[in-house]
Amino acid sequence: MNVFIALLILCMFMCLYRVGKGPTAPDRTVAIDIMGILMVGFCAIFSIMMKKDLYMNIGISWALLNFIGTLALAKYLEGRGFDE
Amino acid sequence: MNEFVGYVLLSVGVAFDLFGCIGLVRLPDVYNRLQAATKCATLGTAMILLSVFFFTGFGPITIKALLCIWFILITSPTAAHAISRAAHRSGIRLWEGSYIDKYAEDREGKEDKA
Amino acid sequence: MKRIIHFFIIYAVWILLTWSFTLQELLAGVVISLLAELLLGDIFPYEGVKAFYPRRFFWLFCYFWVFIWAMxxxxxxxxxxxxxxxxxxxxxxxxxxxxxxxxxxxxxxxxxxxxxxxxxxxxxxxxxxxxxxxxxxxxxxxxxxxxxxxxxxxxxxxxxx
Incomplete structure (x- = not known):
């Protein structure tokens, strides 16, 4: 299990590299979105290790909030109002 | 036996996540990165969530994991679509090695008329 | 009709999310699903409900496997x-x-x-x-x-x- 967690952390560092270096704003948005999805996988592995469904609740809310955040960023980049 | 299947699914899922992030680092422009990252991270995370079923059996954790798969499969392509459209509208061109860009051609045509 | 089906879908998702069958959880689910349906029911299109008719549901099931294979x-x-x-x-x-x-x-x-x-x-x-x-x-x-x-x-x- 520790190996999988280490690999996921490696993935997150790759995303962080893209957040830091990414030449344009959409690049950074993509990297943040993918980090959110990786975080959900992280929560799933934690709930396997601890045998508790608390972590899965965190994962579900993380997935949905991540989606809303990405949509808001995309709308902002496009230069439209939030209520369209 | 169940644990073995769980470990196989978990390793395949993490491997796909890793491929997606390698794609995120290696590929040349926003659209290609979006393709690699979205597909791989979606299926990889869905497999990690599915492996919960083999580790813990049928119970509250599994139900929540299956719901989470459903949410991810619906939300992730929509987010990718929103980002790609926003990128194109905010004026980011495709990579120089690209073959064709019909969207830009059509939009420029419209702007000339207007 | 459309709103009743929506209500039951939202309620089913609530039960799956909480997964505890005490009385107060079930009652809170009824209140919250009603509220969500009354406030946001207009946004959801009718075609989504059509997929639950038996013959369409069969095709949805077939489509699901095609989709997984493509993925x-x-x-x-x-x-x-x-x-x-x-x-x-x-x-x-x-x-x-x-x-x-x-x-x-x-x-x-x-x-x-x-x-x-x-x-x-x-x-x-x-x-x-x-x-x-x-x-x-x-x-x-x-x-x-x-x-x-x-x-x-x-x-x-x-x-x-």
Whole structure:
């Protein structure tokens, strides 16, 4: 299990590299979105290790909030109002 | 036996996540990165969530994991679509090695008329 | 009728999310589902409910397996392209036509295109979808339509139209 967690952390560092270096704003948005999805996988592995469904609740809310955040960023980049 | 299947699914899922992030680092422009990252991270995370079923059996954790798969499969392509459209509208061109860009051609045509 | 079906779908999701069958949880679910339905029920389109009719549901089930198979192929495709030293990509944005008229059908089509090998939907204007393709084969609308859209359209037409 520790190996999988280490690999996921490696993935997150790759995303962080893209957040830091990414030449344009959409690049950074993509990297943040993918980090959110990786975080959900992280929560799933934690709930396997601890045998508790608390972590899965965190994962579900993380997935949905991540989606809303990405949509808001995309709308902002496009230069439209939030209520369209 | 169940644990073995769980470990196989978990390793395949993490491997796909890793491929997606390698794609995120290696590929040349926003659209290609979006393709690699979205597909791989979606299926990889869905497999990690599915492996919960083999580790813990049928119970509250599994139900929540299956719901989470459903949410991810619906939300992730929509987010990718929103980002790609926003990128194109905010004026980011495709990579120089690209073959064709019909969207830009059509939009420029419209702007000339207007 | 539409609102009653919506209410039961929301309530089912609530039960799955909490997964405890004490009285107070169930009552809180009823209150919250009613509230959600009354406030937001107008946004949800009617075609979503149509997919639960028996014959359409059968096609939805078939479509599900086609979709999963396409997704697995897509992932191996991406893995091959990413791990190859020479990056064998030839990206571009092509234009395809869709026959689907309903909003729900088009949403499903765009989402499935995003999760299948090498393609990602960028925008929808009228009847035309703009698709970013990682390895463009031809710039012709007719040919692209056959290659990308036709496989899914066959099923979605039976589910949502």
């Amino acid at each position: 697995i192929r897509a992932n191996f495709d991406v893995a091959y392209r990413v791990l190859n030293i020479y990056l064998p990509i030839k990206p571009g944005i092509v234009k395809v036509r869709t026959k689907l008229k309903s909003d729900m059908g088009r949403t499903f089509l765009a989402n499935s295109i995003t999760l299948t090998p090498g393609t990602m939907s960028v925008d929808l204007v009228g009847d035309h979808l703009y698709i970013h393709w990682i390895n463009v084969v031809s710039p012709d609308i007719q040919k692209d339509t056959e290659m990308i859209v036709a496989g899914f359209e066959k099923y979605l037409e039976r589910i949502f139209e």
